[in-house]
Amino acid sequence: MAIYVAAYDLKVKNKDDADVIRAMKSFFTYLHLQESVWLIDSMLSAVDVRDHLSPHLKVGDTLFIGRLTGEWASYHLNQPSKEWLQSPTRRW
Numbered sequence: 001m002a003i004y005v006a007a008y009d010l011k012v013k014n015k016d017d018a019d020v021i022r023a024m025k026s027f028f029t030y031l032h033l034q035e036s037v038w039l040i041d042s043m044l045s046a047v048d049v050r051d052h053l054s055p056h057l058k059v060g061d062t063l064f065i066g067r068l069t070g071e072w073a074s075y076h077l078n079q080p081s082k083e084w085l086q087s088p089t090r091r092w
Contacts, residue, residue, distance in 0.1 A: 001091030003068045004049050006038045011060035019056040026052075031084045039068070039084070041091055068092070 006024065010017055017036070024030055027049075029041035040049060046065045057063055070092035072085060084090075 001041075001043050002046075003090060003092055004040045004042060004046060005033075005064070005066050005068055006040055006049065006053065007064045008036050008053075008057065009062045010036070010058075011062075012058070020053065023053050023056040029089075031081060033081060041089075043091075 008017075008020060010020075024032070024038045024040070027040045027042055031039040033039055042049060044052070046067055050063060050065045053063060053065075070090070074082070
């Protein structure tokens with residue numbers, strides 16, 4: 001069990017990222033942290049998360065998946081995001 005950061009960059013300007021968003025939301029426990037940065041609480045490996053998301057990207061798009069630890073800091077992060085991160089149910 002782990003918390004992963006999933007960050008993507010769509011290379012085509014004004015590209016609709018609805019496909020990527022649907023794929024992110026298919027994980028049961030997630031936080032849409034910033035425009036193209038998500039946190040995913042999952043029992044999958046980083047490779048499995050990447051493999052689940054990558055079919056929804058196009059040539060030239062980039063994707064990064066990394067495992068987080070329980071240590072984090074933020075600046076002007078909204079309260080719901082802080083609560084998600086501080087939840088005792090997080091599987092760091």
